[in-house]
Amino acid sequence: MSTEHQRIVNLGDRTYVEGVYSIVNPQLAQPRNNQPYLKCIIRDASGEISGRAWSCEEAQFDAVTATGFVFLRGSTQAYQGQVQLIIEQIEAREVSVEEMRALLPSTTKDIDAMFGRVCELLRSMEHPAMRALAEQYLSDERLMEDFRAAPAAMSVHHGWIGGLLEHTHQLMELADRMLPLYPALNRDIVLFSLFAHDLGKTVELEWERGFNYTNEGQLIGHIVRGAVWLQIKAAHAAKVEKLPGETLRVLQHILISHHGLLENGAAKLPATPEAIFVAMLDNLDAKSQAAITAAKREFAGGGEWTDKVWALETKVYRPDPLV
Numbered sequence: 001m002s003t004e005h006q007r008i009v010n011l012g013d014r015t016y017v018e019g020v021y022s023i024v025n026p027q028l029a030q031p032r033n034n035q036p037y038l039k040c041i042i043r044d045a046s047g048e049i050s051g052r053a054w055s056c057e058e059a060q061f062d063a064v065t066a067t068g069f070v071f072l073r074g075s076t077q078a079y080q081g082q083v084q085l086i087i088e089q090i091e092a093r094e095v096s097v098e099e100m101r102a103l104l105p106s107t108t109k110d111i112d113a114m115f116g117r118v119c120e121l122l123r124s125m126e127h128p129a130m131r132a133l134a135e136q137y138l139s140d141e142r143l144m145e146d147f148r149a150a151p152a153a154m155s156v157h158h159g160w161i162g163g164l165l166e167h168t169h170q171l172m173e174l175a176d177r178m179l180p181l182y183p184a185l186n187r188d189i190v191l192f193s194l195f196a197h198d199l200g201k202t203v204e205l206e207w208e209r210g211f212n213y214t215n216e217g218q219l220i221g222h223i224v225r226g227a228v229w230l231q232i233k234a235a236h237a238a239k240v241e242k243l244p245g246e247t248l249r250v251l252q253h254i255l256i257s258h259h260g261l262l263e264n265g266a267a268k269l270p271a272t273p274e275a276i277f278v279a280m281l282d283n284l285d286a287k288s289q290a291a292i293t294a295a296k297r298e299f300a301g302g303g304e305w306t307d308k309v310w311a312l313e314t315k316v317y318r319p320d321p322l323v
Contacts, residue, residue: 009046013078017085020093021072022103024048026065028058038064042072042085044103047296049076050307053087067092068212069103081303104207107162111148114162114169121172122195125188129241134192136233137199146202153201158289164201168194170285175277182277189247189274193254197282200225223267226255254278291316297323 006017024041031037038053038061051074056064064070074087095103122134138144152158152167171194179187200222206214216225234248243251253275259266260279270276294306295318306316 007046008042008044008049011049011076011083011085013076013083015076016074017076018073019071020095020099020103021070022068023051023065023070026061028056028061036061038087038090042070042087043105045101045105047105050082050084051087052084053090064090064092067094069093069095069100080307081305082307105160107160107166109162109166109169111162111165114165115144115148118165118169118172118195121176121191125191127188129237129243129247130188130192132241133234133237133243134195135240136237137196143199143202147199149207150202151205151207152198153205153286158286159293161207164198167285167289168198171281174281174285178281185274185277189250189254190277193251193258193274193278194281196226196230196251197255197258197278198222198226199229221265223256223259223265227252230255250274258282287312 006015006019008021011017022043024043026038026040028036029039035054036056036058038051038056040051041048042051043049051072053074069092070090071093072085072087072091073089074085076083076085078084119138122138123131125131125134147168148165149161150164151160152163158164158167172191175187175190175194179185179190203214203225204217204220204222206212230248230252234243234251237243250272253268253272254270256267257270257275258279260270260283262269266279270279290309290311294309294312294316297318297320304318306318308315
């Protein structure tokens with residue numbers, strides 16, 4: 001099976017499309033005429049495009065979405081200033097690891113360099129118990145392997161291979177630069193929490209068959225999994241150096257509150273200075289990247305405005321006015 005096809009970044013209006021692609025966030029939508037249709041995002045390593053198959057029954061939907069990758073035929077058309085793909089034929093396909101690299105977006109940054117810097121920042125923490133705790137994570141080879149590969153989200157922000165590491169590295173670098181302006185904040189607590197806050201996404205999301213939620217992700221989620229892992233890692237680290245006082249509880253609080261608001265998935269509202277700092281910094285990076293990704297300023301065309309970006313609750317104005 002060949003993955004030769006038009007790269008999505010090159011698709012314009014009224015273009016015939018045929019090939020193998022990744023299918024993201026497929027939904028069986030129900031319009032007013034009660035004829036169900038497939039609504040999805042079609043993606044390859046170069047970009048993504050909204051897809052619609054106007055006739056799709058439930059049985060066909062289950063078959064099409066079975067592998068995370070599809071062979072399709074269709075044509076593009078302009079709609080409200082955006083180009084979308086109208087799918088005429090679609091079926092699930094299995095792909096090899098090599099083919100997958102052409103079908104899933106990946107970080108453009110150096111994974112080894114980012115991971116090395118994350119390790120360096122963790123080992124710069126002052127308290128020996130915090131360093132011992134960090135080493136429990138860093139010595140977990142499977143977890144660190146997944147940490148280097150996992151996306152940070154399905155599509156909202158850093159939704160690409162290596163996205164979790166990129167997001168975590170960015171947050172820790174931001175904190176390292178900002179914390180001197182807030183000397184009352186505990187640097188060790190902030191740096192470790194930013195490292196650990198999303199590690200549960202290594203089991204919440206899958207990327208070997210296209211980006212999707214696992215059963216773990218659907219039933220438990222990365223916030224709860226992260227807090228559970230922290231309890232276990234801290235118990236092992238205590239054999240070397242035990243965390244003092246309420247430190248473990250405070251770290252768990254940051255992990256379960258880092259989404260900031262209860263309606264956004266936080267189990268508790270942030271209630272320490274470090275928890276508030278972590279939640280707001282996480283939101284800053286996530287929403288800034290979501291806006292940058294939506295705007296696609298590096299690509300010409302596509303109209304001045306994006307479709308509504310639900311994570312931002314607004315459309316995004318694409319042009320840089322000074323360029």
